[in-house]
Amino acid sequence: MTSERRVFAGLGAAPGRATGPAHLLRAQADALDVPAGSILVARVVNPYLAPLFLRVAGVVVEEGGLLQHATRLAREFGIPAVVGVARATELFSDGEILEVSGDSGEVVRTG
Numbered sequence: 807m808t809s810e811r812r813v814f815a816g817l818g819a820a821p822g823r824a825t826g827p828a829h830l831l832r833a834q835a836d837a838l839d840v841p842a843g844s845i846l847v848a849r850v851v852n853p854y855l856a857p858l859f860l861r862v863a864g865v866v867v868e869e870g871g872l873l874q875h876a877t878r879l880a881r882e883f884g885i886p887a888v889v890g891v892a893r894a895t896e897l898f899s900d901g902e903i904l905e906v907s908g909d910s911g912e913v914v915r916t917g
Contacts, residue, residue: 810915811914811915811916812914812915813912813913813914813915814891814894814897814912814913814914814915815891815911815912816866816867816888816889816890816891816894816911816912816913817871817888817889817890817911818887818888818907818908818909818910818911818912819867819870819871819874819876819877819880819881819887819888819889819908819911820865820877820880820881820885820886820887820908821886821908821909822864822884822885822886822907822908822909823864823886823905823906823907823908823909824845824863824864824885824886824905824906825845825863825864825903825904825905825906825916826843826844826845826862826863826864826903826904827841827843827844827845827900827901827902827903827904828844828845828847828866828898828899828900828901828902828903828904829841829844829845829846829847829862829900830847830848830895830898830899830900831846831847831848831849831855831895832895837855837858840858840861840862841861842861842862843861843862843863844861844862844863845862845863845864845865845866845904845906846858846862846864846865846866847865847866847867847894847895847898847904848865848866848867848868848876848894848895849867849868849869849894849895850867850868850869850870850874850876851865851867851870851874851875851876851879852875853875853879855875855879856879859879859880859882859883859885860883862885863885863906864885864886864887864888864904864906864908865879865880865885865886865887865888865906866887866888866889866891866894866898866904866906866913867887867888867889867890867891867894868889868890868891868892868893868894868895869889869890870889870890871889871890874889876889877889880908886906886907886908886909887906887908888906888907888908888911888912888913891913894913898915902915903915903916904916
């Protein structure tokens with residue numbers, strides 16, 4: 807893990823701000839391990855992952871736009887989302903603290 811503060815740009819997809827530890831969703835089986843209050847980081851979000859949105863504080867997705875599933879789910883559940891963050895699952899590590907701004911489309915690595 808790194809403590810370097812760095813800003814990553816994407817597309818603000820669902821409004822609001824959230825801070826929490828990153829949890830990378832690398833495989834379908836990882837969905838059962840997402841802790842409450844975490845920032846979900848995924849390549850893409852499919853509709854079957856909707857129950858995760860009850861637990862997470864924010865969402866960061868590599869692919870997609872304003873009409874993809876992650877965006878619609880985040881808006882429905884009232885949590886901030888940033889999509890289109892290239893290589894997000896490679897850039898972030900489990901447990902590092904991320905700030906997600908669905909208003910500005912920025913993800914900040916704070917620690």
